[in-house]
Structures are given as C-alpha cells and as structure tokens.
Amino acid sequence: MARLTVDRLRKRFGQIEALRSATFRVEPGEVLGLLGPNGAGKSTLLACLAGLLLADGGEVRGEDGQVVDPPNRRDALVYLPDAIRPWPDQTTEWVLSFWRVMSGANDDGWPSIAEVLGLDELRGRRLGTLSKGERKRVLLGLTLASPPSVVLMDEPFDGLDLRQTRATIAMFRELAAGGRSLLLSIHSMPDAARVCDRLVLLNDGSTVAEGTLTELRSRAGLNDGADLEDVFLALA
C-alpha cells in the first residue's frame, strides 16, 4: 500500500490554473523526485499536499486508504518550503531545540543528522548571519528532526556545495532505507538522478509521467544511454 496517494489534485489562483491534475503515489521508504519546468506547479503541489494551501479538488489518501484532510496532514507529513528565512535573530542551537520541542521530535538518529549537516559548527550563530547554504542545512535539520514519516522538501540542495550535496544525498538514501519517504522537488537533473528511486514529471499543472528512470526512458522511447535531462526534455 502506498504511504501517500495523490489523486487529481487541482489548484487555481484566479485565472491561473496552477495545478490541473496531479496524480501519483509515494511509496514507503523511497525517495521520489518531483520534476518539471518553471511554473509547472511543483511548489503549489507541495504546499497543497502539506495543507498550507487549499486545493480546489482532488484527494490525498494515507497509508490506510482513507482521505486525509489538510488539518490532519501535519501528523502524516512535514514540508520544507523553498527560500524561507525564519527567525533570523535566533541562534541555530536555540531554533533547533525550539523546533524539536514544537514538532515533538524523536532524538533517535538526530546526532547523525546533525553531524552530516555540520550543524555543530553553526550552533552559536544567528540564522540571519548564515549563508544561503548554511541556512539550508539548518532548515534541512529542522525538517528531518520532525517525526512524520513523509518528508516533502522544495529544492533541498539549493545553496549546498558539492560536498554537502553528496553527503545530504547519502543521508537521504539512508533515511529512506530506514523507512521514511521523501518527496523532493529538484531542478538539478544530475542530483535528481542520483538521489531519487522514482520520479514524477509535472508539466503545466498535470502529471505527465511517473516511474523509475528506466520506465521513463521507455515511455519517452529513448535508449538506455539517455540521461534524465533527455527524458525530461522528451516528456515535459
């Protein structure tokens, strides 16, 4: 049974139809990549899934097959939006402690998350003084410290350097192996190819393809040598 099933999700902002029909599933213990061109509706989809935006139609079902209403989704999933700059006047150490109390975080696994993200060296610094990449590391830490088993992240590697990206990818793989499901909106195709088990291609607000890279290649009619960029250009 899928951990999360998204069925024909729709969202309109006035005259703009940001999501027409998003349909896919998130399996237990997988890293699912959400790909699409600018304006495809990736961030809107994640915000609707997290219950931060009210979808105009469609359903989100939990592991038991029951529809999960937006107010109840915070128990099932946690979402890290892109480009947020919360609490710039507070120190990393305090924000992490605060968030772990507020989210009811489990301490299991936290030391390794903090180590991979290099949070110890940022402990005494205020969030407002951190670089983009450093702030992203702290926010990834906040999100991964949260208990829900489904984690949604918008551009999780944005701002991270190569070494950090690789370490974070390895950590994501480890977390997925431990049973958590990660849905990542990623614009970097090489990163997506490296970290994701399966991919969802979104174009013009609709899901155009879902599957492993091999399945997508086959669907696009491309040979085995085609990389994710070729698949993306062929399908999106």
Added chain:
Amino acid sequence: MPSPEVRPATRLRWLAAKEWRELVASRATLVVALCVGPLVGHAFATAVSLYGEASGAGGGPAALSQGLSPLDGIVVPTFGAYAIAAMLLFPFVGIRAVAAEKESGALSLLVQSRADLGTMIAVKFVVLLAAWIVAWIPGLVALAMWRASGGHLYAPEVATVLAGHALRGTLVIALAFAAAAVTDGAASAAVLTLAVTLGTWALDFIGQVRGGIAMSLARFTPDSVIRVFEHGELRLDLVLATAALTLVLLALTVVWLRPARSLPWRLGVSALLAASAALGCVSAVYTRASWDASEDRRSSFAVADERMLGTIREPLYVTAHLAPDDPRLADLERGVLRKLRRTLPSVHIDYAARSATGLFEGPAEHYGEVWYRLGPREAMTRSTTVPIVLETIYGLAGLTPPTPSQGNAYPGYPHVARIRLVAFLFYGLWPAAVFLVWFTYRRHPKLLEKRKRPETTDLADRS
C-alpha cells in the same frame, strides 16, 4: 517514527520564550523602548513644573488647593506619554510580531508543528502585553520620584489609570495582530492600523458634533475609554466592550492566518465575529457596574445624596435639549448625568436637540431646557449644576434634600517638588540602558540560552 510526547506546558514555555526573544531582538521594540523614556520624562517634568506653579512656587499665591489633584496634575499627564506610544509606536511592535513570521516563512513551519495556531497567537498576545507593562517602568519611576519628593499619590486612582492603559494595550495589540493577519505585508498592516486609529478620532469628533449613534459608539473608542479611567472611574461596560473587541480581533487573526481556508470561509467567519463584537458591545452598554476610585470622588455625588438617591425606585427620564457640542451639555454630562447613571437603578437619557449646533433652534423648541420625569411628575431646569439638578430630582421624588456634610471635603494636595536628575534619568540613563541591553543581546544572543546542548535540551521536560 514514534515520538515522545511533550507536555503542553513545556510547549507553551518554549513558545513564550520564542516570542520574548524575538521581541527583545527586534529593532521595532528598541525604537519604542528608546522613545518611551524621553516621552515620559518630558511629560513628567512639565507636569511637576506646572503643578509647582499652581501650588504657589516662587512665593506667588497658590491656586485653590482643593483643585490640586495629583491624579490630574501628575499621574495622567505622565502616563499620557503612553497614550502617544500606544497610538503611534506600539502597534508596529504588534504588527512585526505577526508579519515577520508570515513574511519569513516561519509561520509555514509553525502551523505544521504540534502547537495550535490559537495557542500561538494567545502566547504572542500575552508576551506583548507583558512587554507593554514592562514599558511602564519609566512612568512608574517618575511616580516614585514624585512620591519620594513628598508628593501625594492615591493608590486606587493610580491603579485605575494603569488599568486603563493596560486595557488600551490589549486592544492595540489585538488590532495590530489582526491587521497583520489580514493584509499581505507589514507596511499594509501599518496603514490599516493607522487608518483605524484615525477612524476612531473621526468618530470621536463626529460624536461630539452630531451626537446620536456616533456619540454612543464614540464612548467605546480607545481615547474615550482612557479618558474615563483617567478620571479614576472603573466602568465594567468599557472593560467588557474592550475585552469583546480584543477577543474578536484575536479570533480574526487566527481565522486569517489559518492555512488552507477559502476566502468565502474567512469572510463568513469574519462577518460572524464582527456580529459577535457588535453584540458584545451592545450587551456591555447595559452593564451599569462602575467604581469611582478617585480620592475626590469626582464621579460620585456626596455620600448623603447617594444614599437618598438610592431610595428612588422609579426610573428617571432625562430629556436634554442641548446640542452635542454645546459646552453646557458637556458640563451636565460630566457633573450630573454620569453620576446619575452610577447612582440610580434606572436612568434613561434622551439627547433631544434636533440640530447639530443648536444655533437655529428657537425658544419654542425648548432649546437649552433639561426635563426630568419621575413617574407622572416632571420638571424642567436650565441649570447644569449638581445642587440645582438634585433639588429638582428630590422635588419630583417628594424627598427632603439631605443636609450637606462638611467633614469629608477633598483637601487637595498642593506641592512644589524639586526633583533632580529627571533629564539624566529619562533622557540619558534610560535610553543608554535600553540600547546596552539590546546591543548586548544582539552581539551575544546565547546570553539568554540555557547552557545545554541541543541533543539533550528539554529531554527532562518530556513526560
């Protein structure tokens, strides 16, 4: 991934800590705190100087000592500085508390946490109210200096003035929150808040000039409410109406911040809340309980008169043919009608002047007359002074006026204070101390943190 439960009290404590830390670090708070000292200092120094002159400083004759009340002369002007702060400075601190989290994305994380949005707003409100009370330190220091110089203070009337400022603080905070929640940014929220403030000023003015419904509504504007408290009168209707407005504004904040709600839902609930606020205010109008905390009992008749009036069980109908901006009506309201409302079990007052100014109302239309009706009997007087009006009412009730008591007259408290260091304290030490605290916290934020590592933080707090 199962997680250990965190006690709600622990979550509340962390939320309150977050709000306090955000408040201390904010530049908006710094500006308000810096301004409050000099504002209070100037108001206090001016008040002490004027009070001294009225008390005969420099060898001149003292004014009638009975008229010298520290409430009017010192307490109200000194704390008048907080009226300016509440109107023009403090709303921005409240707006920032909500708008900053909206704009930075912190709110999008918080609404995913285990804490309820209503609880978060309530904690924010309590912390800001605490900050508002902390901002009274310069005012309280000023009063302490007055007292130390030998000046008189009457605790109940000081407490009533403070209660008025606290009440005003609650309304300002709630309004700022609601404005920040409804609008898309801090600047728009500031414009909206100032527009509401200007609107209440306009309502006050229209109420004074035109009377009618505007005059009834104007009784609940923040300026009108604080004026009542500054007279040493604690009125339950004003407390209830302000509390109702505050609660509704806080509820509006939650409604507009709650994610994943449609615009029609928000508008519908907002309309219901507005109706509740109106209902709350209308219900409050019928609440008559009030306490005169002033030492000179300025909102009360003499004790003997109060006892005598208390024996009148029939409703008293008063019809005042005076325009709202006629100074005689202001006299009548302040000297008689306000006291009658407090004393008699049932008073119905009709402001019957037909024009706004009374200029074009001829004698045939009774302009200038005030009619009193008790049962089938009625009488008219043009006087607005207490003894004549009471004599009229006693006449209608068939009562013999009580013998005036001479024993408990308010003595007045003339006092010429020589208070030193006012300029140093309020223009120098206070701003320097405020800036030092703020700067130290900005440079060393860990000063406010517990000495624990994140791995171990609050594990002891989990149940």
